[in-house]
Amino acid sequence: MTPHISAKKEDIAKTVLMPGDPLRAKKIAETYLENVKLVNEVRNMFMYTGTYKGVEVTIAGSGMGCPSIGIYSYELYNFYDVENIIRIGSAGSYKEEIKVYDVYNVKEAYGDSNYAKLAANIDDKVIKAGTELYSLIENVAKDKNIKTLTGRAHSADVFYRHDDITEFVKENELDVVEMESVALFANAIKAKKQAACLLTISDNLVTKEITTAEERQNNFMQMVEIALEVAVK
Numbered sequence: 001m002t003p004h005i006s007a008k009k010e011d012i013a014k015t016v017l018m019p020g021d022p023l024r025a026k027k028i029a030e031t032y033l034e035n036v037k038l039v040n041e042v043r044n045m046f047m048y049t050g051t052y053k054g055v056e057v058t059i060a061g062s063g064m065g066c067p068s069i070g071i072y073s074y075e076l077y078n079f080y081d082v083e084n085i086i087r088i089g090s091a092g093s094y095k096e097e098i099k100v101y102d103v104y105n106v107k108e109a110y111g112d113s114n115y116a117k118l119a120a121n122i123d124d125k126v127i128k129a130g131t132e133l134y135s136l137i138e139n140v141a142k143d144k145n146i147k148t149l150t151g152r153a154h155s156a157d158v159f160y161r162h163d164d165i166t167e168f169v170k171e172n173e174l175d176v177v178e179m180e181s182v183a184l185f186a187n188a189i190k191a192k193k194q195a196a197c198l199l200t201i202s203d204n205l206v207t208k209e210i211t212t213a214e215e216r217q218n219n220f221m222q223m224v225e226i227a228l229e230v231a232v233k
């Protein structure tokens with residue numbers, strides 16, 4: 001038990017998939033896992049453990065933003081002996097050619113915040129995903145014939161910004177924007193564990209294309225299937 005997770009240590013698997021939304025964790029667990037057990041409901045941040053192809057996997061909500069995923073991933077790595085965390089989330093695209101529903105495997109994340117410095121004493125603004133987990137995702141996606149795009153994500157602190165960030169995006173070579181990966185990657189490096197971040201593009205900030213909640217639900221599943229396959233490798 002930790003301040004934010006009431007699960008018993010033995011109820012959390014070595015590999016955890018983390019969608020931002022706890023209800024999405026529920027949906028994924030109910031759709032794909034066998035022998036599913038709800039192992040955490042503190043703050044309604046639902047976490048489920050079950051088996052996929054006979055291997056134990058945990059699906060856990062992370063909440064939104066670096067502070068939230070920072071707390072949960074820290075506790076999972078350091079108090080529950082979790083080895084691998086794969087964030088499965090959504091992102092906005094900064095590029096016309098990265099379209100809604102594309103699947104994006106984050107190679108590295110540019111952080112707005114001081115999270116990496118404060119949590120892991122890392123000075124760099126750009127933090128890399130775990131290379132093993134990142135490569136496994138690429139290989140599994142290829143085997144499943146699912147195209148992934150890859151590169152640098154902007155791990156932003158502010159969803160509703162006041163300014164135009166076109167120049168900032170160009171200067172820092174940012175492809176997509178989400179709000180959690182840099183904290184997850186920094187915690188993994190500090191704990192000497194693996195982290196990856198798979199994203200489905202939900203909106204394009206250039207073309208203004210957006211997806212409906214229902215469409216998102218269906219397309220999100222391609223990414224989930226890659227992550228589950230990686231979890232059982």
Ligand code: ADE
Nearest residue numbers: 090091092177178179202
């Ligand atoms: N996740 C999905 N779309 C996003 C956006 N436009 N900004 C930040 N995070 C996002």
